[in-house]
Amino acid sequence: MNALHFGSIVAFASATAALVGCGNPVVDVKVAALGGEVLGVEPSEFHRPGQPCLECHGVYGGASPQMSIAGTIFAAPIDKLPTPVEHVNIVITDAFGNKNGKGPTETPPERKTNCVGNFFFTRDEFDPGFPLEAKIECPTKPGSVDTTGRYMSSRISREGSCGGCHQGARDQGSPGWIYCVEDPTLSPFKPPGTECPGVPR
Numbered sequence: 755m756n757a758l759h760f761g762s763i764v765a766f767a768s769a770t771a772a773l774v775g776c777g778n779p780v781v782d783v784k785v786a787a788l789g790g791e792v793l794g795v796e797p798s799e800f801h802r803p804g805q806p807c808l809e810c811h812g813v814y815g816g817a818s819p820q821m822s823i824a825g826t827i828f829a830a831p832i833d834k835l836p837t838p839v840e841h842v843n844i845v846i847t848d849a850f851g852n853k854n855g856k857g858p859t860e861t862p863p864e865r866k867t868n869c870v871g872n873f874f875f876t877r878d879e880f881d882p883g884f885p886l887e888a889k890i891e892c893p894t895k896p897g898s899v900d901t902t903g904r905y906m907s908s909r910i911s912r913e914g915s916c917g918g919c920h921q922g923a924r925d926q927g928s929p930g931w932i933y934c935v936e937d938p939t940l941s942p943f944k945p946p947g948t949e950c951p952g953v954p955r
């Protein structure tokens with residue numbers, strides 16, 4: 755066993771300790787259902803793409819840092835493990851017109867997805883008033899500065915995890931993964947390589 759794997763087992767053991775018995779049985783059950791860490795991926799901004807981050811990083815989850823909004827952006831709406839998209843800019847507008855934690859008249863700071871498509875705001879950075887408006891700005895192809903905007907037309911009334919609603923394939927019960935390109939055959943995005951810390955070596 756190499757050092758990396760050993761490190762991740764230690765990290766997972768402490769992660770479990772931090773989460774057991776957070777005092778809210780509903781959260782405990784939901785967290786258990788998400789399963790353990792992927793071997794070779796540290797608990798970090800690169801772990802658990804697509805999962806509802808706030809089950810653990812929310813007020814009752816106990817995982818640090820505490821987050822207010824978090825999620826993952828994928829290339830196309832397929833049900834199997836989809837390709838994440840890096841450098842997608844997220845713009846969240848809260849009930850008071852604050853954007854990404856800045857006031858209505860200030861320029862919102864960029865908040866970009868990482869190589870597994872994850873992004874988050876800590877509660878210290880942005881403690882938003884619900885409901886929220888969500889917009890994503892996808893690069894038109896990897897590395898491009900040109901973007902395509904996609905808007906969620908309804909408002910998010912209280913769930914801070916995008917993955918709390920956006921999961922799996924799109925069907926009548928679910929909006930499916932959040933994606934950049936409608937037609938998977940037209941997606942220019944490739945899965946990340948092992949240089950991405952979210953990909954096990």
Ligand code: HEC
Nearest residue numbers: 769772788797798799802803805806807810817818872874
């Ligand atoms: C099943 C619970 C769980 C879920 C779901 C989860 N995390 Fe974590 N996360 C943890 C734990 C545990 C740690 C280790 C820190 C701790 O023990 O408080 C951690 C650590 C982190 C860290 C901190 C790394 C550091 O060096 O300080 C970040 C950032 C993070 N997770 C991001 C995310 C994002 C983004 C998502 C959703 C895509 C997510 N997490 C989903 C449990 C979770």
Ligand code: HEC
Nearest residue numbers: 825888890904905906907908910913915916918919929932
């Ligand atoms: C409470 C459930 C829920 C949560 C939480 C949620 N969404 Fe949505 N989202 C939906 C539904 C339902 C739709 C489809 C109808 C619509 O656009 O309002 C949607 C649509 C979208 C779309 C448009 C998809 C398309 O077809 O172009 C984007 C982009 C989006 N959401 C982004 C986000 C982001 C980013 C987050 C997290 C900050 C988020 N959503 C959180 C339910 C949710």
